[in-house]
Amino acid sequence: MVKQKKATGKIKPKRKKTRAKASTRKKVTAVRKTRPITKKTARKASLRGVSPRNAKPIPAKLGPVRPTPTPRPPQPVPAEQRIGVVTHYYSHLSVAVLQLDPGAMLRVGDVIHILGHTTDFSQRVESLEVDRKSMLEVGPNDDFGLKVVDHAREHDVVFKVRS
Numbered sequence: 001m002v003k004q005k006k007a008t009g010k011i012k013p014k015r016k017k018t019r020a021k022a023s024t025r026k027k028v029t030a031v032r033k034t035r036p037i038t039k040k041t042a043r044k045a046s047l048r049g050v051s052p053r054n055a056k057p058i059p060a061k062l063g064p065v066r067p068t069p070t071p072r073p074p075q076p077v078p079a080e081q082r083i084g085v086v087t088h089y090y091s092h093l094s095v096a097v098l099q100l101d102p103g104a105m106l107r108v109g110d111v112i113h114i115l116g117h118t119t120d121f122s123q124r125v126e127s128l129e130v131d132r133k134s135m136l137e138v139g140p141n142d143d144f145g146l147k148v149v150d151h152a153r154e155h156d157v158v159f160k161v162r163s
Contacts, residue, residue, distance in 0.1 A: 100138065
């Protein structure tokens with residue numbers, strides 16, 4: 001029984017040998033046989049349920065295309081004053097570290113609004129800590145931690161709500 005070789009799918013290019021005349025005594029060289037390249041035409045996508053004879057041309061849009069405006073982040077209410085920025089957030093403690101702007105003061109009992117790219121919440125300040133010591137009031141030169149009710153991120157802006 002004769003076994004047949006499996007087809008690998010690879011086709012090697014055919015080579016055509018040119019012969020030189022015996023009188024010139026040149027070497028026999030191999031020349032590759034080339035085929036002309038034919039461009040395949042792409043099929044047009046057919047419309048389902050519409051025959052080509054009954055197809056109506058789609059009218060072009062009139063006028064220039066206007067891009068949709070990008071939504072703006074929510075702006076703070078005018079009754080709010082910027083007092084600082086969140087510099088760090090400890091998720092396991094729910095504590096945000098704030099840096100106050102020059103001239104800003106923050107006390108226990110004040111209402112603050114934290115606003116960022118994905119953050120937007122308000123809360124009453126219940127605890128302030130500087131170097132693990134509880135404080136009633138902090139100024140711009142203090143690095144302090146603040147217990148927050150929601151997730152705050154670095155670079156979120158902190159506003160003091162005027163009452």
